[in-house]
Amino acid sequence: MPETPLALFGGDPVVAEPPRWPQRGPQEARMLREVLDDGQWSLHGGTHGTRFESRFAALQGLGHVLTVSNGTVALQLACEALGLGPGDEVIVPGLTRPGAAGAVLDANAVPVLVDVDPDTWCLDPAAVEAAITERTRAVVAVHLYGTMPDLTALAALSARYCLALIEDCAHAHGARWERHGAGSVGTLSCFSFQMSRTLTAGEGGCVATADPLLAGRLAGLRDCGRAPVGSPPGWRPLQGGNHRMTEWQAAILLAQCDRFAEQRERRETVTRRWREAALAHGFLRPALLLPQVERPPGYALALSYVPDAALLRDIPVTTVRAALTAELGVPVEACYRPLDDSPSYLPHSKPRHRLNQEYWEAVDPRRARLPHCARLYDSSVILPHTAMLCPGAEEHLPRALDRLARNAGHLRDWAAGRRRAAA
Numbered sequence: 001m002p003e004t005p006l007a008l009f010g011g012d013p014v015v016a017e018p019p020r021w022p023q024r025g026p027q028e029a030r031m032l033r034e035v036l037d038d039g040q041w042s043l044h045g046g047t048h049g050t051r052f053e054s055r056f057a058a059l060q061g062l063g064h065v066l067t068v069s070n071g072t073v074a075l076q077l078a079c080e081a082l083g084l085g086p087g088d089e090v091i092v093p094g095l096t097r098p099g100a101a102g103a104v105l106d107a108n109a110v111p112v113l114v115d116v117d118p119d120t121w122c123l124d125p126a127a128v129e130a131a132i133t134e135r136t137r138a139v140v141a142v143h144l145y146g147t148m149p150d151l152t153a154l155a156a157l158s159a160r161y162c163l164a165l166i167e168d169c170a171h172a173h174g175a176r177w178e179r180h181g182a183g184s185v186g187t188l189s190c191f192s193f194q195m196s197r198t199l200t201a202g203e204g205g206c207v208a209t210a211d212p213l214l215a216g217r218l219a220g221l222r223d224c225g226r227a228p229v230g231s232p233p234g235w236r237p238l239q240g241g242n243h244r245m246t247e248w249q250a251a252i253l254l255a256q257c258d259r260f261a262e263q264r265e266r267r268e269t270v271t272r273r274w275r276e277a278a279l280a281h282g283f284l285r286p287a288l289l290l291p292q293v294e295r296p297p298g299y300a301l302a303l304s305y306v307p308d309a310a311l312l313r314d315i316p317v318t319t320v321r322a323a324l325t326a327e328l329g330v331p332v333e334a335c336y337r338p339l340d341d342s343p344s345y346l347p348h349s350k351p352r353h354r355l356n357q358e359y360w361e362a363v364d365p366r367r368a369r370l371p372h373c374a375r376l377y378d379s380s381v382i383l384p385h386t387a388m389l390c391p392g393a394e395e396h397l398p399r400a401l402d403r404l405a406r407n408a409g410h411l412r413d414w415a416a417g418r419r420r421a422a423a
Contacts, residue, residue: 004403004406004407005407006323006326006327006403006404006407006410006411007323007326007327008322008323008326008327008411008414009407009410009414013326013327013328013329014327014328014396014399014400014403015327015328015329015330015387015390015396016329017329017390018328018329018330019329019330019386019387019389019390021196021386021389022195022200022256023259023263023389024255027255027258028251028252028255028256030255031048031251031252031254031255032248032251032252034048034251035048035247035248035251040247041246041247041248042244042246042247043067043223043244043245043246043247046247046250048247048250048251048254049067049245049247049250051250051254052067052250052253052254052257053065053066053067053206055254055257056191056206056253056257057208059173059174059181059257059260060169060173060174060181060182060183060184060191060208061180061181061184062181062183062184062189062208062210063184063208063209063210063211063215064208064209064210064211064212064214064215064218065206065207065208066206066207066208066215066218066219066222067204067205067206067244067245067249067250068204068205068206068207068222068243068244068245069203069204069205069243069244069245070192070193070194070203070204070205071099071170071190071191071192071193071194071204071205072099072102072103072192072205073205073222073243074190074191074192074205074206074207075099075100075103075140075166075168075190075207076103076106076107077207077218077221077222077243078103078166078188078190078207078218079103079104079106079107079109079138079166080107080217080221081188081207081209081214081217081218081221082137082138082164082166082187082188082214084104084107084109084137084138085107085108085109086108086109086355086359087109087135088107088109088110088135088136088137088138089109089110089112089133089135089136089137090104090109090110090111090112090136090137090138090139090140090166091112091114091123091128091131091132091136091138091139091140092104092111092112092113092114092140092142092339093113093114093115093116093122093123093140093141093142093144093149093373094113094114094115094116094338094339094340094368094370094373095116095121095144095335095336095338095339095370095372095373095376095377096142096144096168096336096339097170097336098339098342098344098345100140100142100168101113101140101339101345101365102345104140105347105350105353105363108353108355108359109137110135110359110362110363111339111363112131112136113339113340113365113367113368113370114127114128114130114131114368114370115127115369115370115371115372115373116370116372116373116376117149117150117288117372118372118375118376119287119288120147120148120149120150120287120288120289120290121144121145121147121287121302121335121376122141122142122143122144122147122148122149122150123139123141123142123149123150123154124372125149125150125153125154125157128154128157129157132157132161132163136161136163137163137164138163138164138165138166138187139154139157139158139163139164139165139166140166140168141154141165141166141167141168141186142168142170142171143167143168143169143170143171143172143175143182143297144171144287144302144335145171145287145297145299145300145301145302145335145382146171146271146287146289146296146297146298146299146300146301146302147287147288147289147293147296147297147302148172148175148177148182148289148290148292148293148296148297150290150292151167151177151178151180151185151186151292152177152178152292155185155186158187164186164187164188165185165186165187165188166186166187166188166189166190167182167183167185167186167188167189167190168189168190169182169183169189169190169191170190170191170192170194170197170299171197171198171297171299171300172191172297172299173191173197173198173199173260173264173297173298173299174198174199174260174261174264174295174297174298175293175295175296175297175298176293176294176295177292177293177294178292178294179294182297183208184208184210187209187211187214188207188208188209188214189207189208189209190205190206190207190208191205191206191207191208192204192205193205193206193249193253196384197299198260198263198264198267198298198299198385199253199256199257199260200252200253200256201248201249201250201252201253201256202249202252203249204245204249204250204253205245206245212232213232213233213234213235215228215232216228216231216232216235217235217238220235220237220238220240221238221240221241221243222240222241222242222243222244223240223242223243223244224240224241224242225237225238225239225240226240263298263389264295264298266388266389266393267298267385267388267389268295268296268298269394270388270393270394271296271298271301271388273394273395273397273398274286274301274383274388274394274397274398275301277397277398277401278301278303278397278401281311281401281405282306282309282311283305283306283309283311283312283320284303284304284305284306284320284381284401285303285304285305285306286301286302286303287302287303287304298385298388299384299385300382300383300384300385301382301383302335302380302381302382303380303381303382303383304376304379304380304381305317305320305379305380305381306379307379311405311408312404312405312408312411312412314412314415314416315408315411315412315415316415317334317378317379317380317381318415319411319414319415319418320381320404320411321333321334321381323400323403323404323411324381324383324400324404327396327399327400327403328383328387328396328397328400329387330383330384330386330387331384332381332382332383332384333382334377334380334381334382335376335377335380335382336377337377338370338373338374338377339365339368339370339373340365340366340367340368340369340370340373341365341374342365345365347363347364347365348360348363348364383397
């Protein structure tokens with residue numbers, strides 16, 4: 001077949017009109033109008049926040065759900081509700097967003113960065129067990145992009161060593177593990193509704209637990225220490241802060257929930273086809289979905305570039321990302337930079353973390369050894385969920401990969417020219 005010029009070189013892209021995100025319409029406008037008209041714009045007196053908490057609990061199969069201002073705050077409050085503090089260690093994957101470890105720092109505990117499984121991109125249970133000490137109090141299990149860690153193994157480890165298991169579900173709205181909704185396996189779980197998430201209000205988050213005492217503590221922590229309605233037995237006054245979600249955000253989320261099931265099914269269908277296409281071409285390897293993943297997260301499709309594949313040999317991953325970005329009309333980027341080398345995870349940039357010399361040294365991320373994280377970062381190609389919602393998206397990535405394969409020589413020459421120009 002004749003070559004079709006790549007969009008990177010001036011050809012017509014596979015996707016002529018990039019997708020719009022977030023999707024919105026009359027239902028969002030109607031819900032916002034309700035909030036405007038009733039004049040109750042805060043958690044106190046409003047009904048949209050509690051309605052969303054109930055609806056999201058049903059969606060994920062969760063116990064108590066408490067909305068908060070964002071996903072990072074959700075993680076911070078989870079750490080505080082567990083009573084984490086100086087001297088405590090919390091195991092965190094080295095391949096995740098900085099907020100997962102930063103929340104542990106803000107509790108004055110020590111994030112212990114461990115390597116990930118190179119196939120699932122998520123926490124390696126063997127690495128977790130090797131990192132457990134007499135100071136370990138909790139494990140943060142991050143659902144990353146479109147994959148899930150081995151929750152069964154991590155829950156068993158946590159039970160064996162009497163540890164709390166915190167699920168970071170920022171990417172896992174609607175996902176299921178062995179009939180359990182993401183977030184329902186751990187002691188606590190945290191969700192984000194930030195702009196890029198599959199369920200979004202621009203900003204926002206929630207924290208969930210099946211434990212009524214923890215739920216009571218979380219309610220006080222998010223609402224300036226106020227006693228929750230119907231305080232559970234054993235609840236004690238505590239110092240909290242204002243971490244409340246507004247009624248505006250909750251209204252948007254209620255409207256977005258009406259769209260979510262159809263969007264989730266669409267992403268799942270498209271992702272299945274994209275995984276098949278990547279495997280067929282051979283130069284992109286999808287992250288592994290464990291057999292227990294009943295419904296995968298739909299946040300992104302995580303792929304590892306295979307640079308020694310004969311077809312694209314000597315073409316760097318940056319060129320592949322640039323070519324796919326041009327074809328699909330969405331940013332195709334690398335994954336999170338590993339936390340031992342992240343420009344956004346800098347514990348020593350905050351004087352408040354200088355509790356003592358021992359703590360100062362313990363939180364230095366350069367102590368971590370994360371070879372799998374580094375290799376995944378260097379080879380990563382992340383396809384965002386927004387690209388999956390276009391009409392005809394099932395065939396967009398297959399067509400783009402066909403074009404890359406047919407234009408391998410041109411890509412190789414282009415990459416070589418950029419290397420010479422940079423020398």
